[in-house]
Amino acid sequence: MNPTSTQSHSVASALKRLVTATACSMLALSVIALAGLPTRPVLADETCQSPYMPMITGQEEFVYVWTLGVAGMGDGSDKLVTIDVRPGSATFGKVINSASVDGKHEAHHAGFTSDRRYLWAGGLDTSQIFVFEVHSDPSKPKLVKTITSFVKDSGGAVGPHTFYALPGRMMITALSNSKDHGGRTALVEYSDEGKHLATHWIPTEADPNGVKIEKVADGYGYDLRALPRRNVMLSSSFTGWSNYMMDFGKMLQDKEAMQRFGQTVVQWNLHTRKPKKVLHVPGSPLEIRFAWGPNNNYAFTSTALTSKLWLIHEGDKGEWQAKAVADIGDPSQVPLPVDISIASDDRSMWVNTFMDGKTRLFDISDPHAPKQVYEKVIGKQINMVSQSWDGKRVYFTTSLLANWDKKGADNEQFLRSYGWDGKDLKEVFSIDFNSEKLGRSHIMLFGSSRLYGG
Amino acid sequence: MRVHASIVGILFALLLAAPTSAHGSTRGPHAHPRKAVPLAALVPAQEQGEVPTAGSYALPPIKLAGDGGVLDHTGHAHRLAKVTSGRITLLSFIFANCSDPSGCPRAMGTLFEIYHASENSKALVDSARLVTLSFDPERDTPEALASYAHAAIADPDSKRKVPWSFLTTRSKTDLKPILEHYGQPVAPRHGSDQLNHLLRLYLIDRKGQIRNIYGLGMLDPRFLLADIETLLLEDGTLGPKSQ
Numbered sequence: 039m040n041p042t043s044t045q046s047h048s049v050a051s052a053l054k055r056l057v058t059a060t061a062c063s064m065l066a067l068s069v070i071a072l073a074g075l076p077t078r079p080v081l082a083d084e085t086c087q088s089p090y091m092p093m094i095t096g097q098e099e100f101v102y103v104w105t106l107g108v109a110g111m112g113d114g115s116d117k118l119v120t121i122d123v124r125p126g127s128a129t130f131g132k133v134i135n136s137a138s139v140d141g142k143h144e145a146h147h148a149g150f151t152s153d154r155r156y157l158w159a160g161g162l163d164t165s166q167i168f169v170f171e172v173h174s175d176p177s178k179p180k181l182v183k184t185i186t187s188f189v190k191d192s193g194g195a196v197g198p199h200t201f202y203a204l205p206g207r208m209m210i211t212a213l214s215n216s217k218d219h220g221g222r223t224a225l226v227e228y229s230d231e232g233k234h235l236a237t238h239w240i241p242t243e244a245d246p247n248g249v250k251i252e253k254v255a256d257g258y259g260y261d262l263r264a265l266p267r268r269n270v271m272l273s274s275s276f277t278g279w280s281n282y283m284m285d286f287g288k289m290l291q292d293k294e295a296m297q298r299f300g301q302t303v304v305q306w307n308l309h310t311r312k313p314k315k316v317l318h319v320p321g322s323p324l325e326i327r328f329a330w331g332p333n334n335n336y337a338f339t340s341t342a343l344t345s346k347l348w349l350i351h352e353g354d355k356g357e358w359q360a361k362a363v364a365d366i367g368d369p370s371q372v373p374l375p376v377d378i379s380i381a382s383d384d385r386s387m388w389v390n391t392f393m394d395g396k397t398r399l400f401d402i403s404d405p406h407a408p409k410q411v412y413e414k415v416i417g418k419q420i421n422m423v424s425q426s427w428d429g430k431r432v433y434f435t436t437s438l439l440a441n442w443d444k445k446g447a448d449n450e451q452f453l454r455s456y457g458w459d460g461k462d463l464k465e466v467f468s469i470d471f472n473s474e475k476l477g478r479s480h481i482m483l484f485g486s487s488r489l490y491g492g
Numbered sequence: 493m494r495v496h497a498s499i500v501g502i503l504f505a506l507l508l509a510a511p512t513s514a515h516g517s518t519r520g521p522h523a524h525p526r527k528a529v530p531l532a533a534l535v536p537a538q539e540q541g542e543v544p545t546a547g548s549y550a551l552p553p554i555k556l557a558g559d560g561g562v563l564d565h566t567g568h569a570h571r572l573a574k575v576t577s578g579r580i581t582l583l584s585f586i587f588a589n590c591s592d593p594s595g596c597p598r599a600m601g602t603l604f605e606i607y608h609a610s611e612n613s614k615a616l617v618d619s620a621r622l623v624t625l626s627f628d629p630e631r632d633t634p635e636a637l638a639s640y641a642h643a644a645i646a647d648p649d650s651k652r653k654v655p656w657s658f659l660t661t662r663s664k665t666d667l668k669p670i671l672e673h674y675g676q677p678v679a680p681r682h683g684s685d686q687l688n689h690l691l692r693l694y695l696i697d698r699k700g701q702i703r704n705i706y707g708l709g710m711l712d713p714r715f716l717l718a719d720i721e722t723l724l725l726e727d728g729t730l731g732p733k734s735q
Binding site (some may be wrong): 059093151152153155173204205206207224227229230231233235236266267268269271307309310311312356431490491 | 514541542548682688692705707708
C-alpha cells in the first residue's frame with residue numbers, strides 16, 4: 039500500500055471485492071470494587087478482564103498502552119506507555135511514563151497476572167514476552183523479565199497474543215507455528231514465575247484430540263476467555279504469522295493468503311484444558327467477551343471478514359452453540375469489526391470497526407437480537423476500546439498491526455478518552471502518539487494504586 | 493470483632509451436624525464403600541457441571557510449595573513445608589473475621605464438604621490432608637484459631653476423617669514470605685476491619701509441589717476430589733479397587 043488516503047480507500051475497495059468474491063463464507067480478513075473485596079465473583083477493559091483478578095470498579099488512575107515502536111520515531115522500540123487519568127491531577131491526560139523494551143517485536147496484546155501485580159505483554163513477530171512489574175509504583179511500570187524461549191518452550195507455537203490470567207498461571211493464545219508460519223497453533227500455559235507448564239494444541243481434523251467438530255477444525259487461535267462456574271473456556275481464530283506480518287495490500291491480492299483465516303471457535307473444558315467442541319463461526323472470529331450476570335451463560339464475538347456479531351451460548355441441554363445475531367454496519371462495505379467491549383450490566387456492548395474508524399453501541403439486553411443504538415466516528419482508523427466498570431469512561435486506540443494500519447494522513451495513532459452520558463460520547467482528551475513520538479497505540483489496560491493498598 | 497468468627501463457628505457446627513454425602517449416613521467404621529467409585533461421587537453435583545474423570549488429564553507441577561515458620565492452634569511451632577508434604581494437601585488461606593460470603597467462608601465450606609466426604613473414603617483419610625492458614629496473625633492467634641475451628645477440632649468423628657490443621661504465624665514478618673511465595677497479596681481495606689485478598693486454594697502433592705490453584709468459580713468440591721484422585725492414581729496409591 040502506498041501512503042495516501044486514496045490508497046487506503048483502494049485497500050478498502052479491494053477488501054470489499056475480495057470478501058464479496060468469496061461469498062463471505064470463510065476467510066478474508068480479519069481484525070476493585072476497590073470498595074469491595076477482590077474475592078467478589080466475576081466482577082472484574084475493565085469489563086473484559088479475567089474474573090480471577092482484582093478489579094477496578096471505581097475510578098481508574100492510569101491507562102497502560104502497549105505500543106508498537108516505529109523506526110525513526112523516538113527510540114523506535116516497543117514500549118509500555120502510562121497515561122495519567124486521575125481527575126484533578128496536574129498531569130491528567132498526559133503521558134507520565136514510557137518503559138521501552140529493546141527493539142520492535144510487533145507489540146500487540148497484554149494482560150495482568152491473576153494477582154494484578156505484573157503485566158505480561160507479547161510480541162507477535164519475535165514471540166518474546168515482556169513482564170512488567172506494576173505494583174510497586176503503578177505510575178511507573180518496570181520491565182523485570184523477558185521470556186525469549188516461547189517457541190522452544192511451547193514446542194513450536196509462534197506469536198503470543200492473549201494473556202489470560204488463571205490463578206497462579208498465565209494462559210496464552212498463540213497465533214501461528216514455527217513449522218510453516220500458518221495459522222495452526224496452540225494455547226500455551228506458564229506459571230506466574232515464567233515456567234512453561236503445558237502446551238495445548240488447538241484441534242484439527244487431522245488431530246482432533248477427541249473433539250466434536252461442527253463443520254471444520256482449522257486449528258487456528260486468537261482470543262481466549264473463560265466462564266469458570268460452567269467450566270467452559272472458548273478460543274477464537276485469526277491467521278498465522280505469514281499473513282499478519284505481510285503488507286496488508288499485498289495480502290489482499292494473494293488469493294492463497296486470503297484463504298488462511300480462521301472460521302472456528304473452540305469450546306474447551308477449563309479444568310482439564312481438553313477441547314470439547316469446534317463451533318463453526320466463519321469470517322475470523324476475534325475478541326471473545328463473556329457476559330457477567332450470574333445466570334448469563336453466553337459470550338459474544340465479532341467476525342472481522344463477515345461483519346457479524348455472534349452469540350456463543352449454552353442451550354437448554356447444556357450444549358454450547360454459536361449463531362450470528364446481528365450485522366455490524368453494512369457487511370458488504372467490509373467495515374472490519376475489531377475490538378468489542380461488553381458493559382458490566384450485560385445490557386450494551388461497544389463494537390469498533392477499523393476501516394471507517396467508527397464505534398457502535400449495541401443494545402444486547404436480548405442477546406439473541408442485538409440492536410445498534412448509537413455510532414460515532416472516532417478517527418481515521420480505530421482498533422481497541424476499553425471502558426470503565428461503570429461505563430462512564432470509554433477509551434480508544436488505533437493500531438491494528440504495523441503492516442495493516444492505514445498509510446499517510448490516515449495513519450492516525452492516538453489514545454482518545456471520552457465520557458459517556460448514556461446518549462453521546464464527549465471527548466475528554468486525546469494524545470497523539472505520532473507527534474509524541476511514541477509509536478502505534480494498541481491494547482489498553484487500567485491501573486490503580488488502590489489495588490495495592492495505596 | 494469476634495462476631496464474624498462466631499458466625500463461621502456456628503456455620504461449621506451446622507455443617508458438622510448435617511454432613512452432606514451422596515451415600516447417606518456416613519457414621520461407623522465400616523462406612524468405606526467396598527466398590528471403587530470416583531472420589532468426586534462422594535459429594536452432590538453442583539453448578540460447575542460435569543466433573544472430569546480422574547486420571548484423564550494432567551496436573552503439571554507449578555512450583556514448590558512455600559515454607560516458613562507456623563503455629564498450630566495449640567501454639568506448637570512447625571515448618572509449613574513439612575506440614576504440606578507427605579500427604580496430598582489442600583491448603584487455604586483465610587482470616588477468621590472475613591465477612592464476605594464469597595471469600596473465606598466459601599473456601600471453608602468447600603473444605604468442610606471434603607472433610608465430611610472423606611469419612612467414606614479410606615484413601616482420602618490415609619493420603620490427604622486439609623490445611624488452613626490465617627493471613628491475619630495479629631487477630632488470629634492460636635487461641636483465636638482454636639475457637640474459630642472448634643467445630644472441627646472437637647468433632648468426635650474426626651479420627652475417621654481427613655486430618656485438618658489450623659495454622660497461623662507469630663507475626664506479619666513471619667507471614668510475609670509465605671504470602672509472597674503463594675502469590676497471596678493482602679492489604680487492609682480503608683475504614684474497615686476487613687482485608688482485601690484473593691480467594692485461593694492450593695493442591696499440593698506428596699513431594700510438596702503445587703499441582704493446582706483454585707479461585708472463585710472453581711471451588712466445586714467434586715473437581716478438587718477428582719484432582720486428588722488424579723494424584724493418587726499418578727503416584728500409585730489408588731488402583732481400580734483400592735478406594
